[in-house]
Amino acid sequence: MDFPPYLGTMPMHAITEIHGEPGLLERFRLEIATFDDEARQRLTEALDLAADLHRDDRRVREPYLNHLLRVAIRLMHHYRVRDVDVIVAGLLHDAVEDHPGELAGDVGEGTDPVPVALAVLADRFGDRVAGLVAAVTNPTWDPDRDRHVQYREHVTASLDRDPWARVIKISDFTDNGVGVIHTTGPKVLSSARKYRPLVPVLRELVARPDTPLAPEVKEHIFAQLDLAEERFRAILDDPAHTH
Numbered sequence: 001m002d003f004p005p006y007l008g009t010m011p012m013h014a015i016t017e018i019h020g021e022p023g024l025l026e027r028f029r030l031e032i033a034t035f036d037d038e039a040r041q042r043l044t045e046a047l048d049l050a051a052d053l054h055r056d057d058r059r060v061r062e063p064y065l066n067h068l069l070r071v072a073i074r075l076m077h078h079y080r081v082r083d084v085d086v087i088v089a090g091l092l093h094d095a096v097e098d099h100p101g102e103l104a105g106d107v108g109e110g111t112d113p114v115p116v117a118l119a120v121l122a123d124r125f126g127d128r129v130a131g132l133v134a135a136v137t138n139p140t141w142d143p144d145r146d147r148h149v150q151y152r153e154h155v156t157a158s159l160d161r162d163p164w165a166r167v168i169k170i171s172d173f174t175d176n177g178v179g180v181i182h183t184t185g186p187k188v189l190s191s192a193r194k195y196r197p198l199v200p201v202l203r204e205l206v207a208r209p210d211t212p213l214a215p216e217v218k219e220h221i222f223a224q225l226d227l228a229e230e231r232f233r234a235i236l237d238d239p240a241h242t243h
Contacts, residue, residue: 001026012070013182016062024069031076039084046088046125047072053099060183067175068094074171079217081167088125089132090168096121097137135165136172148194156201163210170202170221177228180235188235196232199225 001022007015008030015023032043050068057064072090075081095103096117104116114137122130135158141147159166177195180188205211206221213221 012073013179016066016070016182021063021066021069024066024073027073028069031073035082035084042084042088042125043072043091046091049124050091050095053095053102057098060185060187064094068092070175070179071168071171074174075167078220079167079171079213083164085126085128086132086164086167089129089136089164090171092121092125092129092133093136093168093172096133132162132165132168135159135162136169148197151194152197152201155198156205159205163208163212166202166205166211167213170206173198173202174221174224174228178224178231180228180231192232192235196229196236199229199232 001019003019003023003026004010007019007023007027010018010027012024012027015027019026028047032040035043047069051065054064054068059067068091071093072087075087075090081087096114100113100117101107103120104113105120107113107116118130118134121133138151139154141150155169159169173195176191177199180191180195183191203222203225206213206218206225211218
């Protein structure tokens with residue numbers, strides 16, 4: 001497939017709409033081209049694992065892998081992240097949450113596959129990658145409590161402890177939040193309700209001095225959070241959604 005010479009500067013959702021998964025894969029290859037051989041090998045191995053685990057997963061209108069590619073590309077291009085562990089964890093940030101059994105293998109009845117799945121990631125990519133993935137993996141929800149409240153509590157607590165996990169989560173949130181207008185059906189409203197209360201939480205976390213991003217990158221993120229809030233407000237204040 002032929003791609004335009006300006007693929008490296010196209011907005012990611014534009015690449016998604018026009019060129020689909022092949023375009024995002026090519027953009028990913030362009031982004032990792034400046035890394036050394038060992039780093040490119042690790043990143044490609046993580047991409048291959050993510051593609052295999054999520055091979056049958058979809059996000060409304062697209063393969064789930066598109067989301068993971070955009071998260072990783074955003075880390076490299078917009079956030080200027082050169083830490084390979086962080087990018088690997090970005091590619092695999094939903095692996096344990098969505099496919100713990102497939103990662104863990106046969107763990108036996110009654111055994112929680114999540115710790116085993118994290119150990120598999122640690123063995124393949126290192127303890128730090130596994131720790132970052134664990135920090136952005138949702139826990140088992142208490143059915144007697146509001147799930148969105150539990151989600152916000154988890155995000156706040158886990159990201160409070162790990163500055164690099166914040167960076168991964170904000171890329172994930174941006175794809176889900178700013179990208180909400182690229183979603184269709186009931187997920188538009190449910191996403192807005194889930195994510196809107198996180199905007200001030202993430203803004204405070206990103207603003208912290210220990211969040212390892214350049215000041216201009218943080219300003220870019222604040223603008224993206226403003227845009228997400230604007231879109232959530234438009235969705236949730238729509239009279240059609242008040243019934």
